[in-house]
Amino acid sequence: MPPQTRFHLNFVGDVMLGRLIDQLLPTHIHCPEEARHIDNFVSCHPELREYGSKSPWGNTLPIFRSADLNLINLETSATTHPKPWPNKVFNYRMHPANIECLKEARISYVSLANNHTLDFSEAGLLETVRTIKGSGIAFAGAGETRDEAYRPAVLSIQGGSDEKFTAHVYSASDHPSDWSKVPNFHFIDYSSSTRSHLRSLLKSSTAQPNLKVFSVHWGPNHSWVPSDDIRSLAHFLVDECEVDIVHGHSSHHIQGAEVYKGRLIIYGCGDFVDDYAVDAEFRNDLSAVWRVAVEKARDNGKKLRVSRLEVFPSRIKHFQTHLLDKDDRDHKWVRSRFSELSKAFGTKIQDESGEDGQIVAEVP
Numbered sequence: 001m002p003p004q005t006r007f008h009l010n011f012v013g014d015v016m017l018g019r020l021i022d023q024l025l026p027t028h029i030h031c032p033e034e035a036r037h038i039d040n041f042v043s044c045h046p047e048l049r050e051y052g053s054k055s056p057w058g059n060t061l062p063i064f065r066s067a068d069l070n071l072i073n074l075e076t077s078a079t080t081h082p083k084p085w086p087n088k089v090f091n092y093r094m095h096p097a098n099i100e101c102l103k104e105a106r107i108s109y110v111s112l113a114n115n116h117t118l119d120f121s122e123a124g125l126l127e128t129v130r131t132i133k134g135s136g137i138a139f140a141g142a143g144e145t146r147d148e149a150y151r152p153a154v155l156s157i158q159g160g161s162d163e164k165f166t167a168h169v170y171s172a173s174d175h176p177s178d179w180s181k182v183p184n185f186h187f188i189d190y191s192s193s194t195r196s197h198l199r200s201l202l203k204s205s206t207a208q209p210n211l212k213v214f215s216v217h218w219g220p221n222h223s224w225v226p227s228d229d230i231r232s233l234a235h236f237l238v239d240e241c242e243v244d245i246v247h248g249h250s251s252h253h254i255q256g257a258e259v260y261k262g263r264l265i266i267y268g269c270g271d272f273v274d275d276y277a278v279d280a281e282f283r284n285d286l287s288a289v290w291r292v293a294v295e296k297a298r299d300n301g302k303k304l305r306v307s308r309l310e311v312f313p314s315r316i317k318h319f320q321t322h323l324l325d326k327d328d329r330d331h332k333w334v335r336s337r338f339s340e341l342s343k344a345f346g347t348k349i350q351d352e353s354g355e356d357g358q359i360v361a362e363v364p
């Protein structure tokens, strides 16, 4: 069999398995108020009594299990630590045992730089990090030390029998500003000092990877178009830090994608699974698996080059995510929104869907 030269990486946005989803899982952190809410809900939807570690993924498990790598933003802490970060509106945690959910979907990597991993204080973050380490899943963006928070996760992609590729994944967040003072949390802003920090961090590694990814939790909620600051930082990451894929998240809904100098910038992946109320305009229940194909570059065998972006629309319903059939009205909504938002960046979306109904963006 010839060596594999094309690989598939799945990216999704926020995976929030805390709060009500945690309550639904057999092992959970007891919280009387949330338990009451869930008991009421389950009495109307008794099928949820069977909710287990595969359940959050609905019908999406095959796409994760067939990929070379799966990368997510873990939008919760994984800890039993009781002390919440003070004066914060939402504090999320899931029982560390529920990391099993991530293993069901063969998640390769989690971003820990977001506005929830410190929700149960620094002790909660440390337990989260140790839990992830124990599961064997790679991570970046927060750690037990500053060095661990800043350094990239190192992921392997197996090519032929004796060929292996390496992806480095960095992670950072632009909020909450309170956490900029936490040394083992990778906080960034839009200043020139952040740029020089990122330039030296991303170019300091002596062993340059075959693929470089920057996973970033940025921008306000409910904003269709990324700010000029965000767009400029994304271009900087490509121009001066040699990033191949920017994995953006935080907005709770999808945003557009840009192909910039042959590199891919996904500004906002949306929320993949959570327990949130749905906003009728921004449709935070609709999101996608963002499948990125990378190939060995013809001119330089060492680099992997982005060759295709396929967007598989998904919907969260009753704490589970399902991929949508292309005739579903919400599939059409995602296609139309994504096409319109990406067109502003000059990204061309193919008229024809892929054979599984996926939306295909051209990467020239």
Ligand SMILES: [Zn+2]
Pocket: 075, 114, 115, 116, 217, 250
């Ligand atoms: Zn967030």
